[in-house]
Amino acid sequence: MADLDLDVTGYANGGAGVARHDGRVVFVTGALPGERVRARIVDDKKASFARAAVVEVLDASAHRVDEQCRAAAAGAGCCDLSYVDADYARELGAIALGDVLTRIGGFGHGGSGRTHNGDVPSDGLEPPTVAALGDEVTGWRVRTRLAVAGDGTVGLRGRKSADLITVPCAAPVDGLLDGAAAMGGAAGTELVLAVGSDGRRHVAELAAPTGTGGRGQGRRGRAQRARSARSAPRRVRTVEGDTHVVYTVGKRTWSIPVTGFWQAHHNAPAVYSATAVDLLQAVGVTGDVHLWDLYGGAGVFTAALCDADSGFTVTGSDIVDTDPGALAAADRVLGDEAALTHRGQVVSTIADLARPDVVVSDPPRSGAGADVVDAIVAASPSAVVHVGCDAAAFARDLGRFAAQGYRVRAWRGFAAFPMTHHVEGMAVLTR
Structure with a gap:
């Protein structure tokens, strides 16, 4: 197929511009809304849409900048939006996050949302904005x-x-x-x-x-x-x-295996844990609480909630994960707290745990999924803080919570990996 000259009118989750050709949607990698580009079709298998890559920018957006990452410019799979100014990249992230919350999660904005199971109120929430984790656009990855x-x-x-x-x-x-x-x-x-x-x-x-x-x-x-x-x-x-790396968040220091999991952005653990505290305060959590810290790794969320001057007191925490190195780190750091670590899959492990007052759920990119969401709902916590590192999976999980009576009271977005399309989502839900 010959190259196409396309007018890009939108932006999609995953980092592609959205154009149309002969009534068909074309997702264009490397294009920004408002641009006219010459693009080459790279995937034409679906009847409803095609995928293309920019060959030449014919009319550039004011938000297009020189590539900030030489590796990405050379074809590496790292910084896929290094040609976009940072402020606008976050605006694009908010557009993508809002789109999947509506299209996949079923949330409307400004009044109500709709899921496959009917209307669910969203308390007039506007789509979440996407905030920076720090001032740096480059030099943030540890x-x-x-x-x-x-x-x-x-x-x-x-x-x-x-x-x-x-x-x-x-x-x-x-x-x-x-x-x-x-x-x-x-x-x-x-x-x-x-x-x-x-x-x-x-x-x-x-x-x-x-x-x-x-x-x-x-x-x-x-x-x-x-x-x-x-x-x-x-x-x-x-x-x-x-063999281990030392990381400090707040008052505590962790020793994590070099090959183990830790957030890539140097500010991410502190920002995400502080946000979890803020969200729980915003919905009025007070008194003694028992916590489930699901996919909890080294227990950074548990530590933040234990240490916060928040109006509530964590009297016990169950940290569930499959990574033995992370759980060992949690045991070392939280040994003086009423925290227990559990190695295993979340859905089977929590069946034997004491009922929680609060749940923090931070699943991998695939999301928590129906079985885990249903198990959390069955435990009937008073508040859930749900975290998502993939916007579509985050929206899907929130939609399932909402369909079973939990209401999103507040949500946040973060540019988890500057110069990329990736967005981290956080939300607090109550019944």
Whole structure:
């Protein structure tokens, strides 16, 4: 198909501009609302829409800037909006978040929302805005992972490709990538680099994946084997520094395995935990509360709620996660609190826990899902703080809560990864 000249009129979750051609929606990667672009179709499989990529910007938006990330400009899959000024990028994030809350979650704004199960009130909430986590557009990332090629070359994977991009990304904090190009080992290994709150850098090497699960043939079989390989245990070798990284949030300090989970943005743990406290205060939570901290990892939310001068007192917390390293860190930090850690899948684990007064739920990108939301609703907490790192999954979870009688009282959005389309959502719900 020949290249198309398109007028971009909207913006979609996932970071693409929205245009139309012959009555058909075209999602255009690299385009901004208000622009006229020349685009090339890259996916034409669906009858209702196509996907395209910008070949040339014919009439640029005033919000388009020179690429702020050289790696992204070279094709890396890191900073997909590094060509957009930061303020406008957050406006786009708010547009995308508001769209999925309406289209997927079923929420209307300014009065009521609608789900598949009927009308649910939204207390006149306007769509959430998206706030910055800090002043920096570049130099905010304290953790990153780099791939290693067969010749020892180190770099980021290409956008939707296995290409290796050796140009450095603009997101890492100063010093995180220093000397990384010389640290490459065997093909298929990965380097995990992290800087702690004390300024020390630590580097670990993950051995090449060895999983071989998945017996299917063709494309599906390859995908199954790739997923199995990624999830299989991998040998870890310390290249620089220690096996654990020190992070401080508020009054407490955690020691987290270099390869374990921690927020990428250096301000994210403090901002998200403070927001959880603010949201619970906003809905009038007081007195003694028993907390479920679901997908709670190292217990940062539990610590924040225990330490806050908030009008409520956490008398006990059940922290549920599947990561033993994170739960061990929670045990070390929260040993003086009435906090218990539970290793296991959320939906099966919480069935045996004491009823909560408050739930904080921070699921992975796929969202909590119907079974977990239903189990939380069945426990009937007085307040739920729900967190989402994928806008569509966040909206879907909130819609399911709302369909079962929980009302969103407040919500917030954050630019979790500057220079990208990713948005973090937080909401508080009560009955």
